Amino acid sequence: MNASQALHAAGQSVWYDNIQRGLLDNGELAGMIGREEIRGVTSNPTIFMNAITKSHDYDAGLRPLAKAGRSAEEIFWQLAIADIQTAADLFRPLYHQSGKGDGFVSLEVSPYLAHETDATLAEARQLWQRVDRPNLMVKIPATKAGLPAISAAIAAGINVNVTLIFSRSRYAEVMDAYLQGLEQRAAAGLPLDSISSVASFFVSRVDSKIDARLRDQDAHLRGKAAIANARLAYADFKQVFATERFQALAAQGGRVQRPLWASTGAKNPAYSDVLYVVELVGPQTVNTMPPQTLVALLDHGQVRPASLEEDLDAARQTLAELQALGIVMDAVTDELEDEGVKSFADAFTALLAAVETSRQAAR
Structure with a gap:
């Protein structure tokens, strides 16, 4: 049994953040x-x-779209949707075998729409x-404007991956x-049994933000806040x-809306490269891992079932x-939400600029 299978036995699904x-x-x-x-992809x-700017994988698909006069954004969505469809087809057997519980592939609405409810829902x-x-999940950010769009999308029968959650209050x-x-x-x-949703609670970025504010005499708190925050969020999930x-x-x-632990790659090289995996194991959860974290898990991850429920008093x-x-968690997580929205919007801008360059060259 590999470590991913051990996590599944403990009630947690591994999705690939790539x-x-x-x-x-x-x-x-x-x-x-x-x-x-x-068991899924985000x-x-x-x-x-x-993927698009650091490889030549998309050149062949991009050229005919460019020559047909498509805009950079139209080209991106066509390329991305083709990838998502192919991945979803690969996961379709697992989707059915798991009773529609796993085998999902997530695609995010434009990050430019993070503060626009109606436009988010339309997209x-x-x-x-x-x-x-x-087995598609549409990713919608957990901004104030995103919340009513999430409700409406679920009501419309759309599977939703709610992303960019940092605080328990927003969760x-x-x-x-x-x-x-x-x-x-x-x-x-309307039937409810075909609707699935996950709530993507971001982890490592919390430590990165808080660790930077700690003095040497408070070093015992470094690398602790994110796991504490997630463990208490899991307790909130169980209660609701x-x-x-x-x-x-x-x-x-x-179905329950499973908590999904996102941003689980350890950004601080002083921490274990599987810290945000082995400390966050529990039933009815998902951990979405970037490539290097999955490699590390499969190589040397030691799974402790129900580690999410350990030491809640310590959390x-x-x-x-x-x-x-003086470090107020809600203030920290508000900053992280703003930074997360901006980071994704900036990445989307850079992506469209690179596609535009390629589009011009192809034409």
Whole structure:
């Protein structure tokens, strides 16, 4: 049993935070599925920027689109959707074998729309129709404007990966938005059992932000905040999905919205390269890993089932100590949300600029 299989046995699915046409064409992604190393794929603007700008995988697909007069953004979406469709087809058997619980491939709405509810929902609907795969998840950011779009998308029957969650307070709003979507769907007499959603709670960036604010005398708190934050968020998840409100929806086929641990690559070289994997294991969760983290997990990861539920008192103590130092978690996570939205928008801008350069050259 490899470490990914051990995580699955503990109730956690490994998704791959990476997509590139070369992986689809050379059979590597299919091999990873066959070896039971991954059970889904996530993507974001930065991943596509790296895939398209740092390889020649897309040259052949780009040229005819450029010669047909398509804009840079039209070319990007056509290339990205083709990749997502191919990956979704590779995962389709697992999607059915898992009872529609795994085998998902995520594609994000334009990061330019992060603060526009109606435009986000319109694009989510459009991507759902264009990709036309039941195991697609449309990624919608957990901004204030994103929350009503999440509810409406769920009500419309679209699988949603809610992204850029940093705080427990925003996570509570995300879970409520999901339940509202299911309730709207149930009220309309529509089935709930085909709808899946995950809530992508970002991890390592929290430590990066807080560690930089700690003095030498507070060094014992370094590398602790992100795991504490995630463990308490998992406790929140268990509480919400044990309520009568959700149980009424579950009786109609509603599924839990699984927490997904994102940004799980260790950014500090002083930390274990599997820190944000082995400390965050628990039932009904997902961990989406960048390539280097997955390699590390398969090489030397030691899985502790239910590590998410260890030392909750210590997690509370960590956050209390940070508060005493004047480090307010909600203020930190608000900064991280703003930075995350900007980072994805900047990556999308750089991506479109690179596609435009290639488009001009092809024409």
